[in-house]
Amino acid sequence: MDLLLARDLLAWPPGDNDTDTIIDGVHFNLTTLKFWNYTYWSNKTLSNVTWCELGFQPYLADTLLENGTWVNSTSCYVPLDPIGTRSAVGMGYAVAYALCLLLVLVNLTKHGKLHLPSEKRFVPIGRRWQWYWAIWVCATAMIGLFFNVDVDRYYVMEIPILITSFFWYLMQMGTTALVWEAVRHWGSWMERQYIDPNPFVLPEEGRRWHFEFWVPLFFYFWDWMNFFMVIPRNWSPIERQRAPDQVVNEAEPNAMDPRFKAATFMLFICWLTIVVYLQHAVRHYEAKHRGAANRVKGFFSYMPWRFILEIPLLLALVVYQGIAAWDFDLSPLKVNTYLPAVFVGGYTPSLLILIIQIIDGFMRPNEDRELIRQRRVRGAAVDQELGYVQKPAWWHRNAGADDMANRIMRNVREVGGGRATATRVDDIAQGRAVRRDSSLMAAGGGGGGGIEMSPMASPGGVGGGTAAPPPYTPYAGKSERRKTEHAMQAAAAALFPQPSNPASAAGSVADMPPPPEFGAAVAGTDGDVDDNRQAGMLRPRSGERNHSTASSVSVSQQRPQQVRSMLDV
Template sequence: MALLAARDIIPFPAGANSSDTLISGVHLNKTTLEFWNYTLFTNNTISNTSWCILAFPPYTPATILNNGTWINETWCYRPIYPIGTRGGVGIGFAVLYAIGLALTLVVLHKHGKLHLPAEKRFYPIGRRWQWYWALFSCAAAIISLFTSIDVDRYFLPELPIILTSFFWYLMQMGAMALVWEAARHWGSWMERQFIDPEPFVLSQNDRRAKLEFFVPLVFYLWLWLNFFLIVPRNWGKIEHQRYPEQTILDAIPAATDGRFKAAAFCLVVCWLITFFYLRHSIKHYCPRSQGFLNRTVGLIRFIPWRFYFLLLISAAIPTYQALVAWEFAWSPLNVQGLKAAIFAGGYTPTLLIVYVQIVYGFITPNEDVELKRQRRVRGADIDAQLGIAPKPAWWWRVRHAGEGGGSNENMRDRIARNVREVQGGKPKPPAFEDVPTMRNEPPPPAIDNVEMGSLPPRQLSQQATDLLAPVAPQDFGSARAMADRYQGLGERTRAMQHAAGLLFPNSPQDAAAAARRREELMMDGPPPYSEAVGGRPNGLGREISGTSTTGSINSPPQQIRSMLDV
């Protein structure tokens, strides 16, 4: 320290008398300066280890009072210089990081949004961690770069060099975690696609599952070791770069100690774990190859394109951190460090990693959307193999939307529903007292070969006759004629209406035929419902009693006339 004092401390210049000194053209009381233990240094500063005053124009103080108070002084730790190279380039990098942060928010909204129900095996936050770390890295880089502006502007180094170095190390940690989460989630996405067609194809208790549980814990163990080796320390010695001797004695040993070297080694281990996990995902979720050479070729072939960039760029992060732990001249902790090395090796790799992730996020779809597309393609392939044709839109409406009667609807109800659709509403059921009257009507003459033969015009209902009646060409110009002609019905619906007219005739002339047909259908079975009991007629011309079955035993067998009789 004696050598240091002899080289950096200089005596006060002579003044007007023995109690006066002339510093930069200003007369100061030498006795007061010596009383308050002030000394003059070769860098034109006056200091007593508590106060440091600039002593060169135009910052020379006006005077000093007897109580040690300075008049019109300038503190040594003030930004008095213009923005230098480090600050100017830092502003440009900060703008690029700010744009990357905004774009990362957009990509996070795209890929973090859920389009399928959340699964316990694949938590939604798992896909978002890589974007969270990207935001963290951009924020740390912006703070580090903006605080680096004052590194060149301060006359003596102080808080800015500590802030820019502190957040620079945090940015490096965030970049390594970003690459790791990208690789880990890619393996999780491959597993999700692998088990989606068959959920139980992979066991959750095998060696693969245990490795995927413990490897992330090991990675973050080494990452936090890097954090605890760097952050909790005495950063004050990094400021001691006010003159060359102080830099050699304090700053360089503090910036290149064993903790910084060990922290760089921790990042190397993190990079190796990331590469190992990427290989693990390719081994278990991609087609396998036999032989060492084939496996090596398969590893290179199945690595996604972005990981070629991420792995190569991220390898520069621990490399540069180890380099500055041995070589202080290239370190961001050095106030006069090499600017090209600081920005090329310190800030550029993280910036490239963030933008590679942004490009990947914009050109790839959301995972839930992609999984739904794969399910549709897989379902179409299975239907094609089984010969299943896709159902029309009306089938889904009738089957699922409640427009039909459901799967328990019998044929009679379906035909009745079709009749309601044809007639435009639900027909009113006959009154209870009208049923015997309908059954007592005389039957019409029988019609042979109903299904295969041609039907006489008198058997068609009035509505069906109106539908099948030809319309003159000139009537198509009228909206009313078109409505009477078509009534919103297709050929299939009109065929259903025609069949319904045969099964459920509504015209008076067809009532007798319906009664006779009902009598034929009921001959081989229990008698129809009637109020007649105790020997009274039941509406079909025969007497019945509550326990008589002679009608069904002695009657001739039923004659099947059509498929509707079965």
């Protein structure tokens, strides 16, 4: 490149007279050129402290006015040269980073989606940070590599070398943070699986909790210190690589100053922090081993395969940043640097780390889905231990389905279900009392006031009847509840006897049919009225069953069906 030629001062070419000079066939006023302190250089450029113009055709200016204005000129800082090796290789790497960016977005969508409620202890953004940093790495790498094209094409170097170097350092910082977030989140994921069966197996306080709280702050402190050592600085001396003397006197000393060297050590501290945190996660959330050799073996056996590859690649990236701070010929800040070192040590580790992360992201399931699967497996194991057989999927109730519970409730509403004593209890009891008083007055001629004051006859009758009571048949069941119900029914029948025809109870007493004798069979004919009926005692026949469970409910009265269970439907 003409850029690399010795920019020695040249004498002004002779012209028609002492105040004229001819440069590439164009006449210029030499007095005006000297007045504005222009100098003619061996790379065929005309420049002073402020301006730099190309001095060869077809970019040479038509003339220079007395006020120092060039007419139809071309600045030195334009891309004129063809694309070189640095640009071609850089474009290939830029395309690779662009493809990685698309795949990173796919993985972010996959692993960032929630399928379980968010927990305070494991926030959703924790699993997404590694993909956010991967986007940062792809973006900074593409910007820096695209500006590599102008590093080759600029006739006189200016800002492109600064932009590509600036974003290269940002890419190194982002790659370190990417590996850190991958390791940190892997430890968090191990903790989440560890405590999911028993949330109280690990305390939220203690040395482990404090270590996991402070180590991220420690890491980002040194990572951002690397940023502040490199980025906020005067980059102008590094772009002055337009002549060998400028490279030696200005660009190289600034590219290897103590701040670049200190930034390398800060990045190395970040790498050590990642290794220590990985060992911490393996020690707390994986099986324990005894002995130094077994612990080392267990550390590498439990470590995910991606970290076995990524951590050495990150160390290679840190080492190359240190080499660039001590050897300017291998640094990406130099225009004519050694390109294999730049791309192999500067861009390849970051690209490989991205590829490993993407492959692992496609292989791993979403963490919420994996946690659901683990819970299902644990539930199946517990059911197997208890001998419980899980119902098939079609058995479970679906939203809006017409299941058995809904059908039962609908039937209950149709028949007017409810407690038996919940409707017209007082009316039924009062009507029955009135009918009984009327019957007693008509039969015995006595006046019974209320239910409590009604005369009660002995089993033998008022007139000393000799009729025997019906035979007693004891209950042979085993339920105490049924025994109690039968006793209550017998007491209710004795205290509140019912007429055999309730519909005619409200009429005349003379219209009532006579009850059968005590000794008559259930299916027998009507007999004469005995002394017991004359005394006012209406006792039911022995073969007649009383279905009443309370003293105020009549079984002969038309009542809604009372649904007490599914069997009544």
